[in-house]
Amino acid sequence: xxxxxxxxxxxxxxxxxxxxxxxxxxxxxxxxxxxxxxxxxxxxxxxxxxxxxxxxxxxxxxxxxxxxxxxxxxxxxxxxxxxxxxxxxxxxxxxxxxxxxxxxxxxxxxxxxxxxxxxxxxxxxxxxxxxxxxxxxxxxxxxxxxxxxxxxxxxxxxxxxxxxxxxxxxxxxxxxxxxxxxxxxxxxxxxxxxxxxxxxxxxxxxxxxxxxxxxxxxxxxxxxxxxxxxxxxxxxxxxxxxxxxxxxxxxxxxxxxxxxxxxxxxxxxxxxxxxxxxxxxxxxxxxxxxxxxxxxxxxxxxxxxxxxxxxxxxxxx
Amino acid sequence: xxxxxxxxxxxxxxxxxxxxxxxxxxxxxxxxxxxxxxxxxxxxxxxxxxxxxxxxxxxxxxxxxxxxxxxxxxxxxxxxxxxxxxxxxxxxxxxxxxxxxxxxxxxxxxxxxxxxxxxxxxxxxxxxxxxxxxxxxxxxxxxxxxxxxxxxxxxxxxxxxxxxxxxxxxxxxxxxxxxxxxxxxxxxxxxxxxxxxxxxxxxxxxxxxxxxxxxxxxxxxxxxxxxxxxxxxxxxxxxxxxxxxxxxxxxxxxxxxxxxxxxxxxxxxxxxxxxxxxxxxxxxxxxxxxxxxxxxxxxxxxxxxxxxxxxxxxxxxxxxxxxxxxxxxxxxxxxxxxxxxxxxxxxxxxxxxxxxxxxxxxxxxxxxxxxxxxxxxxxxxxxxxxxxxxxxxxxxxxxxxxxxxxxxxxxxxxxxxxxxxxxxxxxxxxxxxxxxxxxxxxxxxxxxxxxxxxxxxxxxxxx
Numbered sequence: 001x002x003x004x005x006x007x008x009x010x011x012x013x014x015x016x017x018x019x020x021x022x023x024x025x026x027x028x029x030x031x032x033x034x035x036x037x038x039x040x041x042x043x044x045x046x047x048x049x050x051x052x053x054x055x056x057x058x059x060x061x062x063x064x065x066x067x068x069x070x071x072x073x074x075x076x077x078x079x080x081x082x083x084x085x086x087x088x089x090x091x092x093x094x095x096x097x098x099x100x101x102x103x104x105x106x107x108x109x110x111x112x113x114x115x116x117x118x119x120x121x122x123x124x125x126x127x128x129x130x131x132x133x134x135x136x137x138x139x140x141x142x143x144x145x146x147x148x149x150x151x152x153x154x155x156x157x158x159x160x161x162x163x164x165x166x167x168x169x170x171x172x173x174x175x176x177x178x179x180x181x182x183x184x185x186x187x188x189x190x191x192x193x194x195x196x197x198x199x200x201x202x203x204x205x206x207x208x209x210x211x212x213x214x215x216x217x218x219x220x221x222x223x224x225x226x227x228x229x230x231x232x233x234x235x236x237x238x239x240x241x242x243x244x245x246x247x248x249x250x251x252x253x254x255x256x257x258x259x260x261x262x263x264x265x266x267x268x269x270x271x272x273x274x275x276x277x278x279x280x281x282x283x284x285x286x287x288x289x290x291x292x293x294x295x296x297x298x299x300x301x302x303x304x305x306x307x308x309x310x311x312x313x314x315x316x317x
Numbered sequence: 318x319x320x321x322x323x324x325x326x327x328x329x330x331x332x333x334x335x336x337x338x339x340x341x342x343x344x345x346x347x348x349x350x351x352x353x354x355x356x357x358x359x360x361x362x363x364x365x366x367x368x369x370x371x372x373x374x375x376x377x378x379x380x381x382x383x384x385x386x387x388x389x390x391x392x393x394x395x396x397x398x399x400x401x402x403x404x405x406x407x408x409x410x411x412x413x414x415x416x417x418x419x420x421x422x423x424x425x426x427x428x429x430x431x432x433x434x435x436x437x438x439x440x441x442x443x444x445x446x447x448x449x450x451x452x453x454x455x456x457x458x459x460x461x462x463x464x465x466x467x468x469x470x471x472x473x474x475x476x477x478x479x480x481x482x483x484x485x486x487x488x489x490x491x492x493x494x495x496x497x498x499x500x501x502x503x504x505x506x507x508x509x510x511x512x513x514x515x516x517x518x519x520x521x522x523x524x525x526x527x528x529x530x531x532x533x534x535x536x537x538x539x540x541x542x543x544x545x546x547x548x549x550x551x552x553x554x555x556x557x558x559x560x561x562x563x564x565x566x567x568x569x570x571x572x573x574x575x576x577x578x579x580x581x582x583x584x585x586x587x588x589x590x591x592x593x594x595x596x597x598x599x600x601x602x603x604x605x606x607x608x609x610x611x612x613x614x615x616x617x618x619x620x621x622x623x624x625x626x627x628x629x630x631x632x633x634x635x636x637x638x639x640x641x642x643x644x645x646x647x648x649x650x651x652x653x654x655x656x657x658x659x660x661x662x663x664x665x666x667x668x669x670x671x672x673x674x675x676x677x678x679x680x681x682x683x684x685x686x687x688x689x690x691x692x693x694x695x696x697x698x699x700x701x702x703x704x705x706x707x708x709x710x711x712x713x714x715x716x717x718x719x720x721x722x723x724x725x726x727x728x729x730x731x732x733x734x735x736x737x738x739x740x741x742x743x744x745x746x747x748x749x750x751x752x753x754x755x756x757x758x759x760x761x762x763x764x765x766x767x768x769x770x771x772x773x774x775x776x777x778x779x780x
Contacts, residue, residue, distance in 0.1 A: 151605075259546065260549070
């Protein structure tokens with residue numbers, strides 16, 4: 001980590017192949033270097049930076065998308081923090097973080113630990129099956145689970161078959177169940193990803209480490225906590241980043257499974273709120289504000305996770 | 318090492334200073350103007366200036382945005398466009414068709430641009446047509462209505478659904494901003510075989526209907542097939558019950574967001590309580606709040622359910638599945654003693670302010686809504702907004718056409734309840750779902766709607 005091999009330190013002696021008359025770093029002049037960046041920069045500026053700035057500007061207005069907007073300063077931000085209709089979607093997405101991120105990571109760790117110990121026959125098959133949800137388009141996932149949760153769907157059928165009639169629900173139509181039902185789908189989708197990541201991470205751990213742990217008398221749990229888990233810091237960070245972003249920006253699942261924000265708006269999430277306000281309600285200002293706040297939250301979360309990953313030591317992502 | 322870092326940080330500092338400067342300049346430039354500033358107000362053509370001789374207009378391309386993407390709708394508009402271009406070879410119609418939801422989303426952006434389409438199908442509601450009128454993006458069609466006789470072609474109740482005051486604040490009267498091709502009403506679809514089996518007649522009164530529901534329930538049938546996961550069907554279901562208890566003038570006041578109604582008066586409370594009683598009696602599909610609208614009507618088509626309360630737009634699909642087993646009747650007559658039917662027209666065709674050829678656009682709209690066009694629509698299985706009674710149709714299609722003719726000629730049409738205020742759609746969809754699911758009391762349900770309605774009405778008339 002300490003030796004610099006990728007770049008030559010600034011030298012007083014001119015680099016032989018570059019312009020011999022100039023002092024400075026080797027290679028072509030900096031202006032030429034900017035040219036290389038230009039195509040990507042134009043793309044970035046046009047499709048990322050400009051829309052972001054434009055959105056930032058719009059967030060200071062109350063605008064219906066049709067008539068002239070009114071400057072409202074920070075009012076939109078104020079309402080995101082205080083208006084329950086805008087605040088609740090953020091709380092909902094926090095609940096989704098549990099289902100999309102926390103549970104899959106715990107499940108993934110458990111499964112990976114078990115799978116590493118018990119040499120299962122047909123491992124590739126199980127790995128594929130568990131990873132499959134990641135490959136399917138979310139809209140398809142949403143429609144399929146919509147059928148599963150239908151009042152006459154397989155889930156209620158199953159409950160009735162085993163005599164648990166009292167537990168049947170109109171899952172997606174009841175305020176107390178809709179968000180949880182959507183969350184379970186997130187768990188289903190996310191677990192496979194976490195598992196594969198952790199399996200890959202564990203497979204890098206030298207076999208000898210396990211053996212010596214065993215010789216030292218460590219049980220299965222001890223062995224996993226002391227040998228496996230520390231090696232997974234990088235994978236954990238990746239899993240957390242991916243699943244938390246998936247949780248925070250969820251749109252397709254709630255949009256398809258629970259139209260219109262769900263029963264009593266119980267599944268309204270920030271992304272849905274952005275869509276609804278901008279394109280249906282004609283409240284462009286608040287829509288953009290929600291989007292910007294969401295972006296900021298995701299940014300902070302990602303930075304936080306990266307810090308956690310780096311603080312550890314030399315473990316790389 | 319140290320030197321290198323200092324160069325990097327110097328570079329970074331410089332880049333950051335540049336970025337900050339750019340940001341500041343951009344912010345200044347942006348603060349100088351407000352979004353949407355380049356729109357200007359509307360104007361109206363006087364009848365004397367209107368050119369109706371399309372052949373003399375020269376070569377024109379009319380851009381038309383419609384949402385007729387399905388079956389009979391697509392078939393009829395394509396036929397009518399072709400006929401128009403045949404008759405006037407100097408006109409080219411550039412048709413852009415999108416589904417209803419896509420059109421709604423795209424229209425806001427398209428209509429504000431300089432390259433705005435000439436003719437658009439705009440949703441009647443305050444949040445769509447009303448907002449466009451307010452922003453001066455649609456033309457008043459009053460001049461054209463005089464020239465083309467649209468006031469005679471379309472009955473008052475139909476024109477009201479596309480009329481606004483010039484500032485967009487009053488809905489249901491004022492200038493005409495669009496005319497429709499088709500009509501739709503909410504009524505009762507029924508399964509003829511099941512009715513015969515249960516020994517009941519198509520219900521004409523509320524008492525008949527409630528007796529039929531009980532008979533069906535006792536026989537182990539689903540009395541009313543209903544799926545409200547999508548929430549909007551609830552508007553129709555509550556409206557259907559309300560039609561039988563609340564005076565139609567009051568429903569119009571509520572639906573158009575005008576002064577004079579009250580969501581919390583005795584008749585609305587009665588309607589809500591009746592709906593609750595029906596839920597408690599098990600007259601609706603079990604778990605209806607978790608069942609989608611499409612699966613619900615498909616289940617009805619497959620023979621699950623005796624009645625289905627929904628719109629005439631299901632005619633083609635249900636007839637394909639059920640054939641002669643399908644019946645349709647208007648809502649039963651209830652406490653008011655008056656026939657009252659929730660209904661409206663298909664999305665009206667309107668002319669944009671930015672259209673360069675409004676006269677040609679008006680001629681086109683006239684062409685696709687004249688009596689030949691109505692016949693084309695009927696042949697494609699659509700419900701023509703006028704002349705429905707004169708079409709040669711049979712079976713269920715005839716029942717639907719007769720129902721429409723009765724509803725319009727009796728002046729029985731009342732608007733959709735979500736039209737009243739900008740918030741109404743959100744409140745009433747969530748409200749009906751929660752109310753029918755047992756999560757809201759009658760007071761909470763109607764009280765929320767009343768708060769929204771009364772504050773909107775007082776703000777609207779005061780300001």
